[in-house]
Amino acid sequence: MKERLYAPETILVNEGNEVENLIILKEGMLETTSSFCAHHSYETKGIFGAELLIPGIKSFESIRVIENSRVLLLEKELVEKFLLSNSSLVIYLIKKYIEKIISLNKKIFGDIKKENENKKNSEHLIDKNLDVVDISKKYLKRHRRREYTSIKDHNIQLYENGRKLFNAGKIKEALNEFKKIQFNKFDMYFQAEVEIWKDLCMILISPDKKYYLEKTLREKYPFIKELFSFMVFESVITNKPLIKPLVTYLKSGYLLPSHTVLFHEGEEGDWAFMILSGNVRVSKFSPHGEKLLAILSNEEIVGEIACFKDVERTATVFTSTPLQMIKIEKNNLDSLVTNDPGFGLKIVKKLIMRLEFERYWASPMNFDEKLTYMIKKYGKNTLNKSHLKIEEILSLFRITDKKPNEVIDYLFKSNIARLRTDGTLKFI
Incomplete structure (x- = not known):
């Protein structure tokens, strides 16, 4: 790590060039400009050049010194270890790259809210009394030809409430919530998930049942080892401390059944999620059909802009398979990253890769x-x-x-x- 003092007009990094060092601004002012993302800012503190976390990714911005500035320069091989011990900088990077994605989306797609209003007023004349959300719901069912469960479904809400009560140490109340859940319309993965948490509650109330309950779960569900909740279960019954990824799942991780809508186009959003296993479809629906925008799977971030500001969802997102995910809300982003900086670093890398995909796609290709x-x-x-x-x-x-x-x-x-x-x- 080196500390340097730079005079005004010094160029620290040019957009599109390889980043040599992680730059941490200690004093002064830097200007950042990204022509690709259509983003510009003046910074009096912060961290720059995290693209070097992923080999081969070049800078998304130019960095120029505005006034005498004191910076720390960190070599590539030290960056990851340094960030893992400085969670506040990881949080800063997450917000920094989300800002760039917001600017890039505006550049590519314009005003999404205005676009949705135009759809409501012109394209969907046959649905002129419906808003964008209702149009999405109507044509999802018509074009996919099946019933989809909403994440707001009563049974899924009971599961989420039970998890929150469990984390708050209200074990008997959590058990009562899990017992109310009806499984008849859900897949076996969701049933297994709920039974694991129900059994965990029973073990905490009566520890002598733990090995019997574990054996029953293993025999009933051949896939049980795939579930993060079962990994938590095994750590509890063997008195082993939870590793950080399992602590993160315990606090904010959920399993959703296949064929569940997480959110519809046009809805207001204030949360995002990272996929741990399974995949989701990201689509737009209209009378003309379904337009598939993306299929997202392991460790992809979905709805990340909602962690930064309230926005209307730009597409409908629904599960194709059972989905294990970490729910990221505005009010828990900081604590998630503080408790598990490695999780935060994964988010940073995925956001960088999201930007890199758009940049590569915009380049000339046959x-x-x-x-x-x-x-x-x-x-x-x-x-x-x-x-x-x-x-x-x-x-x-x-x-x-x-x-x-x-x-x-x-x-x-x-x-x-x-x-x-x-x-x-x-x-x-």
């Missing part, structure tokens, strides 16, 4: 390069599990200059994918 990049981004396993039709692939891969039959012909001839009997694509 069709072959775009296709290869997107298949690599999502992974063949996720794509095949999602059973996507060609129209969904075009939307997901942001391919606007090719017709469906042209893409199908290319995929077949290049031996990249083949057609299943249900009309979906299987990548080879």
Whole structure:
């Protein structure tokens, strides 16, 4: 670590160049400018150059000294360890990159709220008495051809309330909440999740039952070891201290059933989540169909802007599989990162990768390069599990200059994918 004093007009980093050091401003003022993100700010404190956390990622901003400034320069190999011991700087970085994503979204998509108003007033004339949220609900059901549970469902709320009571040490009250939950419309993963917490409550009340309850869970649910809640369960019955990721799950982690809507387009939002396992679809719905925007899976952040300010959701997000996730709310972001800086650092890296994806996608690429990049981004396993039709692939891969039959012909001839009997694509 080196401390340096820089005079005004000194350029510390140029946008698009490799970052050599993490920069920590101790005194003075720096100007940051990002032409790609359309973002500009003056900073009298803060941390810069965290792109070096991920090899090969170049700076998203230029950094210029405005007045005499004293900074600390930290070498690449020391950065991660340093940040893990300084959670306040990790929180600062999360907010910094979210600001850049907000600016970039405005640059790419404009005013989302105004766009939703225009939709309500023009595109959906047949639904002129419905708001954007109701339109999303209506056409989700029509185009997906099934009933979806809402995260606001009474039974899911009982589960969340029970978890909060458990964390508050109100074990008997938590057990009563878990006992009220009806499982008839949910998958086995959600049933297992609730039974684990119910059994944990029973163990804390009557410890002598712990091995019997563990054996019953293992026999009833072959997949039980996949659940973070069961890892918590095992730590409790063996009196082992919880590792930090399990502490984070205990405080803010939840399992949601498959086919659950987390939020609809147009809803107000003040929370986000990180996926631990499973995947979600991010889509827009209208009378014309479903437009698939993304499939997000392990360690992806969803709805991150809501951690920073109240916003209208720009799309409908719903589970395709059982989903284990960490819920990130405005009022718990700081405590989550303080208690588990490693979790915060994962968020920082994912936000950087989000920006890097948009920057790469904006660079000149031919069709072959775009296709290869997107298949690599999502992974063949996720794509095949999602059973996507060609129209969904075009939307997901942001391919606007090719017709469906042209893409199908290319995929077949290049031996990249083949057609299943249900009309979906299987990548080879």
